[in-house]
Amino acid sequence: MDYGLSITKISHLFWLGRYAARVDATLRYLIGWYDTMLDGKPIDYQGFCRSLDIPCPYTNPHNFMRRYIFDKKNPDSIRSAAEFMLGNGMVLRENIGSNTLSYLQMAVYAMDNASVSVNPGLGFQRVCDLMMAFTGSCDVYIDHLGIRNMIKCGSMVERISLYLSFGYPDEQLRKAVDELILYTDHLSLLVSMDLNALSILQIQKHLLDQGRGITISRYDMKHADESLFQL
Amino acid sequence: MNELLMHKEQVNEQLARYGVKFGIYKNGVFHERLFPFDPIPRQIGRDDFSLLEKGLRQRVMALNRFLSDIYGKKEILRDGIVPEEFVYRSPGYLAECEGIQPPESIYSHISGIDLVLGKDGVWYILEDNLRIPSGASYPLIARALCRNCSPNTFRRNTVQDNRNYGAMLKEVMDHVNRGGINVIFTPGRYNAAYFEHSYLAEQSGAILAESADLFVDQQVLYYRTSQDPVRIGAIYRRVSDEYLDPLCFEPSSLIGIPNLMDAYRAGNVAILNSPGNGVADDKGIYYFVPKMISYYLGEKPILHNAPTYLPYFREDMEYTLSHLGELVIKDVAEAGGYGVVFGCDLSEEELGNLKETIQKEPRRFISQSVIDFQELPILEDDGQQVMRKADLRAFVLSGKDTVVWPSGLTRFSRNPDSFVVNSSQGGGFKDTWITVSQ
Structure with a gap:
């Protein structure tokens, strides 16, 4: 049976979903860069930072890969996102269950192990596997539909934002927007939503369904996506 | 047993996986650490434990009577068994609790009684903890993980199951509940025992809430949700008395619930453990507990004070x-x-x-x-066993009945020269087995 949740918990669920998606999606994106760098080819890390609207204090590609991925003291790093993900999960133990939570804890350990490994690519694979296990565990073992969908909403908001930043193809974006709208339709928890933002996403989804591209700028689309939930 | 020791690393990995941690503030900075676990359990035979059980129940029943008396008729003071000064000058005595009758007249619902086993084979009580004793979650989860890592150990040893603590806690909360949901009230993520708060919430089916999630209206405590507020019938608070209600106690408290004491005084919510219990677990009052047992129960104390x-x-x-x-x-x-x-x-x-x-x-x-208490073997990282001082925190739950959890938190000192076993002082923990002869 679904029961009401406090705004604090709903906010933690949403941000758990966002940070979990950030860890997974950015890591998957950067795994390809590791391979590129093996052949000495350049990577556009400055462009990457610009697209995410984050500072770029990195001195070279190696410095970027090290600090952006692993540096605990860098608030923009994936490692920090993993810490925030775990922090949000920890306060939801009784809602998501210790088993589901344990995948987040293990993902953080896996990141730390990858940071001292000679083949971090394998470590990233382990992190991504654990993120998938977390998602699967949410699907199978969380009975409360509202809790499940709130995490998914957070996850899809983040994915759409990253897909827009990374210039992912329309088809991938269409699927993500499709899912986000589906989850918002089935959200049993009462959450304050920006209806203008929702309308923008619905219209863009409709256009993408018809094979037409996004009619507004990616920046505006990203803004609509990120302001959808008032949490 | 050797098999369990061989799996020490796996057990520790499992503890890390489930985030079995405690927090500590050093120089104002919060650090979170894994709680060092030793796989060699403390074993107590069923017969010995039966005696302990009797003694612990007796002690907690007397302490509950004492609390009821102190905040009620004060007969023990009038009869000169306990000097008034020890009550009224105790920092744990709260005048604000005078005259309040908690639901079912239970004050200490979850009591943590610290004992040591002397070299003379006698159990000595070191301390009563009747406010917010912590620690049950650690042996609770450790048992489940040890069973998973070394099933043969548990096939070959008959150990009384301790995994019912969550259900026992729920029973106590349900018994005193005044209508509504059960809540565990935590100061928040950066509390030393946060793992325990969240794990017990999961195990007992209670909702874990912080002060921002709770409010009092018309002397009724509610859980604030994004929909309608939900009435709370029992709140297991893990917040100290002084921070519980800023309108009644420490006004600067940001982690309390304004007017909680009003709801409690009106009988609309049960607070576990009751505010004001500190008067009974004061180290000065400890001296008088054997006298309380005789006074209230007309019995001879079964367990000894140091x-x-x-x-x-x-x-x-x-x-x-x-x-x-x-x-x-x-x-x-x-x-x-x-x-x-x-x-x-x-x-x-x-x-x-x-x-x-x-x-x-x-x-x-x-x-x-200084009690020369028995040392227990600890498995060092190099595989050697060394002897260290250890105590036992037994958990006594008072609801419909007063029952002792068939386990407990065994804490040990990691320093060979120290008697201090507290986790905040670097100590570790063991599971406590109540063994049944086959």
Whole structure:
């Protein structure tokens, strides 16, 4: 049976979903860069930072890969996102269950192990596997539909934002927007939503369904996506 | 048993996986650490435990009667069994609780009683914890993980199951519930025992809530949701008395619930454990617990206190001052292993200073004979076993019945020269097995 949740918990669920998606999606994106760098080819890390609207204090590609991925003291790093993900999960133990939570804890350990490994690519694979296990565990073992969908909403908001930043193809974006709208339709928890933002996403989804591209700028689309939930 | 020891690393990995941690503040900075676990369990035979059970139930029943008396008729004071000064000057005594009758007249729902086993084979009570004793979650989860890592160990040993703690806690909360949901009230993520709060919420099916999630309206406590507020019937608070309600206690508290005491006084919510319990687990009051047992229950105490002296009494003052180098001195206002001084560790000058302080503030201290308690084997990282001092925190739950959880938190000192076992002082923990002969 679904029961009401406090705004604090709903906010933690949403941000758990966002940070979990950030860890997974950015890591998957950067795994390809590791391979590129093996052949000495350049990577556009400055462009990457610009697209995410984050500072770029990195001195070279190696410095970027090290600090952006692993540096605990860098608030923009994936490692920090993993810490925030775990922090949000920890306060939801009784809602998501210790088993589901344990995948987040293990993902953080896996990141730390990858940071001292000679083949971090394998470590990233382990992190991504654990993120998938977390998602699967949410699907199978969380009975409360509202809790499940709130995490998914957070996850899809983040994915759409990253897909827009990374210039992912329309088809991938269409699927993500499709899912986000589906989850918002089935959200049993009462959450304050920006209806203008929702309308923008619905219209863009409709256009993408018809094979037409996004009619507004990616920046505006990203803004609509990120302001959808008032949490 | 050897098989379990071979799986030490796996058990520790599992503990890390489930985030079995405790927090500690050092120089104002919060650090979170894995709680060091030793796989060699403390084993207590069923017969020994039956005696402990009886003694612990007896003690907690007397302490509950004492609390009811102190905040009610005060007969024990009138009859001169406990000097008034020990009650009214105790920092744990709360005048704001005078006259409040908690649901089902239970004050200490979850009692953590600290014991040691002397080398003479006698269990001694070291301390009663009736406010917010923590620690049950650690052996609770450790048992489940050990069973998983080393199933054969549990096939070959008949150990009483301890995994019912969550259900026991729920039963207690349900028993005193005044209508509504059960909530565990935590100060938040950066509390030393946050893991425990969240794990017990999961295990008992209660909702874990912080102050921002809770409010009182018309003397009724509610859980604030994004939809309609939900009434709360029982709140297991893990927040200290002084921070519980800023309108009643410490006004600067940001982690409390305004007007909670109003709802409690009106009988609309049960608070576990009741505010004001500190008066009964005060180190000074400890001395009088055997007398309480005789007074309220008309029984002889089953379990022994450690030999204790109250400098408040002239004879005890003389004894304390003349034997200071052999005694352990405890500041009654401190907890968590703080404020404990062993006379044998002090220089002549320090002993002199301490004597002066005790003479100036006799009510502030108790002195105890150092109990030569049994050491338990600890498995070191190199595979060697070493002996270390260890105590036992037994958990007694008072609801419809007063029952002892068939397990407990065994804490040990990792320092070979230390008697202090508290996690905040670097100690580790073990599971406690109640074994049944086959």
